[in-house]
Amino acid sequence: MIVLNIDKKLLAADGEMNLGLNLTLEKGQLITLYGESGAGKTSTLRLLSGLMRPDHGKIIVNGKTWFDSDKKIYLPPQKRNIGFVFQDYALFPNMTVLENLEFALGKGQDKKNVSDLIEIIELGTLQHRKPETLSGGQKQRVALARALAERPDILLLDEPLAALDAKIRLKLQDYIQRTHREFGLTTILISHDIGEIIKLSDHVIFLEKGNIIRQGNPDELFINSNISGKFKFTGEILKIEQQEIVYIATVLIQNSVVKVIVQDSEVQDLHVGNKVVVATKAFNPILYKIEG
């Protein structure tokens, strides 16, 4: 369990801002920080990892005090068992992929950690290449593997998927989900993509101007009504057209475009660009065999 109760004055674009966090996070959950840029998301990760020092308060992780302003305890980042994936990947340019991962190992840790990760995150063909020769998605995979090499308890990801295109994004989401489960991690992720948040996270925290304004289950927070749909996809409205008495909304779900009938009463709330959930009760699904 992670208990964060801290204050930190930050310099934001429009003057000083106080980041006040009072949070209790369950072990083993995948938590997303959501909010506008400048809300204090990255700073939250930096405070937890020890790269930034809070002004007041306490950080207690699994019963161990990492920071306590009253008792003058401040554990440096080196002593906190955390894996951090930076927004710019922060791979060491002088080392190959394999060397990057091996450098991350702690004293006396088994090199098997590294070979396991290379297998799980499928880096086999890349392991002898230097970071400068890799694509964005490949770099991100290396950064994820490297953050896990030390076998941390907590994994922090600063907008890991923002710069990647849709297809690679989906693949990386799978890697994050798989490693989160396989290593029993507590993962904290920054994301702006509601679809991604609903897909990945157990708990969402909304930050606004340095304060937590809401938190909870992503379904409850992003989808106001309770839908007991059997199939659920999130997408974005591309177009809404009126056809006689009904409206037809064109929705982009990942890479495919679907048309959904919308009632007159519902259409008032919907606009082009809105994020929506497309759900169906699926009384009578049809199965097609996929060849090959």
Added chain:
Amino acid sequence: MIDWSPLLLTFELAAVTTIILLVISIPLSAWLANSKSRLKPVIETLVSMPLVLPPTVLGFYFLMAFSPNNAFGEWINEWLGIKLVFSFPGLVVASVLYSLPFMVHPIQCGLSGLPISIKEAAYVMGKSKLTTLFRVQLPNIKPALLTGIVLSFAHTVGEFGVVLMIGGNIPGKTKVASIAIYDEVEALNYGTANVYSMILFAITFCILLAVYLVNGKHLKKLGR
């Protein structure tokens, strides 16, 4: 027959000075690149002073400070058994201070130019500041290190004023090539002065050309 000792002495002085500078400048530059201390501007100014001060000023104060006639010079003379005035060790000390900015500035720039996240990534992995400096930061600023080494070396080769003030003109001990050239010209031996000058010209040209070729290649690689 031409006397080679001034040239040999010049390169010996440059080599010793460069090695000492490298050892001193790495921790100093790392401190300057990271520090938010109020002392930092003062230290930066002191490091840069030799760039603007006439070498004779520096030489004059060295001469005053190291002279066995005052307390400091006497102390060094007695306790360390080193006479710094008109001696090779004195030349080395003066050259180290005189060429300090040429080593510190490139390394400091190189370290400040690296993304902070690289350093932080190593810290989060549990690596100490020292390990991070030697395994991550320095290997990624090789062009800056090379520039620092070569500029310090070349600058020491080109010294004249400081060396003349503190070293005097003792053949085989403190008479470096730049002073020998001056000497030969005064004695109207233009031929010998020309040989010394040509050799210095050719060697420094080759050294600097090598740096630009190597760093140019490296930059091209980064820009790809």
